[in-house]
Amino acid sequence: MKQFEANQNVLAGRDAKRIIKMYNKVARTLVAFEFLWYKAWVQSIDQAKTGLQATLIIRHPDDNKLY
Numbered sequence: 001m002k003q004f005e006a007n008q009n010v011l012a013g014r015d016a017k018r019i020i021k022m023y024n025k026v027a028r029t030l031v032a033f034e035f036l037w038y039k040a041w042v043q044s045i046d047q048a049k050t051g052l053q054a055t056l057i058i059r060h061p062d063d064n065k066l067y
Contacts (some may be wrong), residue, residue, distance in 0.1 A: 004020070
């Protein structure tokens with residue numbers, strides 16, 4: 001929007017409202033996409049942490065072998 005404000009010729013045209021509405025719609029869509037992407041990324045990090053905390057080697061109580 002700062003570019004639009006700097007260039008008054010764009011806002012002076014008859015399609016200025018349409019251009020601004022389209023810009024705002026694209027901006028809202030991108031923000032929503034970024035939020036969903038970030039939320040999925042955070043969930044995947046939590047799942048990875050859970051996997052890293054799993055026990056890998058255990059000793060069987062009957063025969064003392066490592067599994």
